[in-house]
Amino acid sequence: MPMSRTAHQDLHSERGALRGEHPGRSRNPVIRVADLAWLEFEKPDLDRAEVFALDFGFSVAARTPDALWLRGTFAGPPCMVIRRGRASRFVGPAFRAAGPADLDRLARATGSAVREADVPGGGRAVGLLDPSGLPVRVVHGTRELPALPGQRPLLLNSGTAPLRTNAVQRPPREPSRIQRLGHVVLETRVFGRALDWYLDTLGMIVSDFLFLDGQRDRGPTMAFLRCDRGTEAVDHHTLALHLGPGDGYVHSAYQVTDLDAIAAGGEYLAERGYRRSWGIGRHIQGSQLFDYWRDPDRLMLEHFADGDLFSRDLEPGWAPMSGSGLAQWGPPVTRDFLGASPSPAKVREVLRALRGDNELDPARLLGLMKAMTS
Template structure:
């Protein structure tokens, strides 16, 4: 800590008890190509669009487009849909789209990468450029897409906090109904080339790191997870728009969708449980990002999160640093489940186990020492 204090002079620019040591990753690129404004939507492929829509509406999405081969799911905020589902033979995550701050940024990014900008389908509108990150994940940066009008939002409850009385002669009776989704908040991805992929996002999209995590006893080897936000200068943005973690496979981990408040989240969870859907982990409050969370599995096994009350940072805050532990994922709430950690016996955990063997043979960042660190995280 002394080393850190000497480096920064004061702790006024930190949100964490611990900042970078001298020579550690700065958490941002010196000269990014562009700075994206926000995450726009995620794309999935699923064989059964009817089942996907049934769960989505129980989860709190509204349907903005439904054809034989395509399903668009939206929140109440104006803008693009949150999720686009395409009909296909098997379930898979297809990629993420980010909104450019200016249309000219799409052209600048295309020119810098040698990619071609193109008109997007009429169902979305606008233009975009398609890229692939070092982990193989598809990334699309878009501009001038059709803007869906806002929908009526769920009204947050009024709270009497301690002795501060703002509600009198009125009861609290939140309905057991879907927790109306307002917007897409973030996506979490796992990468076998974590550091290379992290630097790619910082350089190409102008994202900046809010928090770094490192494996127990391995700080000197560098971080293994980062929570990354958009850089809108003095305008605060979500603590993370994308989070990235080192692992034995390149895969989607989860995505998160904002709801009005904790009662909307909890009552909506009761409804999902009544309908027979599987809660993966929750309800609790995270440490990095501070969100109140509740995680669910959709019928295709994808992990999705309701969240509310997340941290918002502007560009001035420096990255926090912390040790990665399973118990350090939440301030309060039940312990992280085996399902959430991907350790429940079944096809997914067997796939992850097999991929560990493959990853140790391949030329990537997931080596035997990192495997030991990951095992320590799961039991800590």
Template sequence: MSTHHTHNGLHSEQGALTGEHPGRSTNPVIKVRDLAWLEFEKPELEGAEAFAHAFGFATSYKDVDELHLRGTRAGSPAVIIRKGARSRFTGPAFLAADDRDLPRLADHLGATVSALPENLGGLTVDTREPSGARVRVVSGCRQLTALPGQAPLIHNFGSNIVRKNRTQRPPREPAKVERLGHVVLQTTRYRETLDWYLENLGLIVSDFLYYDGQRAKGPTMSFIRCDRGSELTDHHTLAVTLGPRNRYVHSAYQVADLDSLATGGEFLKEAGYQRSWGIGRHIQGSQIFDYWRDDNGFLVEHFTDGDMFDNSLEPGWAPMTASGLAQWGPPASADFLGIRPGRESLAELRSMFSALRKSDNEFDMARLRGLLKVANS
């Protein structure tokens, strides 16, 4: 395998220094192909479904205890919500590249291959990564057929006129979700969790971020993609970041284009939902983004026009700053950064003191100073 060793003109201005994390395992147990779905629990499914439809999902299955939400592309559902006593993220499911990967992974982890419920079909290996999140690797699941999608608008660019004698009037309606793109997780054991995903699931790092002035201590966030060889895949399917507690940060769902993202946002705003941050364009991954809070306060993202990489690019390295989260758009909001006064920011503050008192995590005083510097950047 050949890799690009220069980052000028690629996705990052900097590559790794000698001795830094290579961003991939030399001999992973398996290589997953994609995220299959995300699983949540919520006390009430009606409100969850109402937000989901406003956000652009379709319902593929529903009973009194369970709700499956899908995008327009063929495949598995994107989100599964089960009725529970409280709202919580219960974990991601990854799609195995080959049915034979499940027994190989199960044998390596000391786990078992078991059947998924009838409404999903197929098999799963259920395990836990170092920060405690349940991870499923699945195969052979029932495939949903494609639904009608939202066609991207035809644009005139400069002197290249392709839309003649026609106006642009995109309807103000939910932006149809096409597919699940990625999930971001925070962990107190960042390096151990990162290596677990690389070594067991064969994921590879696209970009590392480090706290300004602390590069020698190692990265504190990684944007991680699937290794499909020469086949292009999303810049990141998973992102892992160091923090004072283990938690879900956000998940992202692809829509057709900027207009569907923007008009979908107007629809959500008129329906009374809260925009967290947007519209803008990220640096790592390059996606045009728009972040929203769902009916239970979970952060979810519409995105379009993201970077697609094969396995030849090595990781980029950059300092983590709030201003470095976007190329253009409004400044990152206090809500998005988790510093808006409220229940979540109080929980994060309490967890900082708790993490500093313990020795079984990577969140020490130096990391706290780095995190506070990010929030003020």
């Protein structure tokens, strides 16, 4: 049963839903996915992609002339595949079904087919398109990789309960060893349709909504979605969606051990000439410690640690969208992170969006621009 608004406010957010606002979940979804399985990309230079991947902290699970599979240290499937392509681009996410019957149910409900998954170790998959036109796969039965040695969290002395005596702290200057895939963030011009599709089709539920100042009556413009695994607590968000002039990938996030792993790994990346987009800081929605970087093709990836975990019981929070509201502490949010750097391509993207059949109109666009500078 949903928690009371008082408990909701005390535990999660100062604001809950108003009467008649989006409930943040579907009454009867087709299935309930268990987690993200992996993300799929294309890049023309797999050798360069592998160098960055190792510097960022991935391990290589498999390599062929035309594909690179990357993994973290936790047991499970690889968390990223990069296939050889003509340009660097995000192809789409793959979600993990809770059981084999879910694939059959999903295929019947969507008029799709269950096919063999073209991944190392086999498995089955259903291929779909979300309302933005993004390919989405739901998979089951893929091979689980055994765990690898990981970075140990440092013992921290705090207050009256010291854990470390007669020993010094010297975190090594090395890549932040990735543990697992955490989430992906997508931009869409059809936010409302995309949100409802992920709730109705994949059974995800909303942890937090963001709305534009003065436009709450028009509904939210960003949602942080988690998987519904009942009483089991899961990541605050596995998928985040926000309204914007573009369609597709914004960034993806990968869990590491702790703050020292984030910081030392960031120094390692900086020494090798990679570009930080924003960080280090701590988010508000999700509470993660974060650090954002650009790969050689300017795709954004995040190291994170210490994120919130929610069970099904927690209701969505509601908060105004703002640039300053993205972090509890840390450096000011950058234009690069917000995608707000002016360019001819960005102007063309905005003009196409304003002319199209979508949810981005001049009032929404001005509200988004105001939010990101507030």
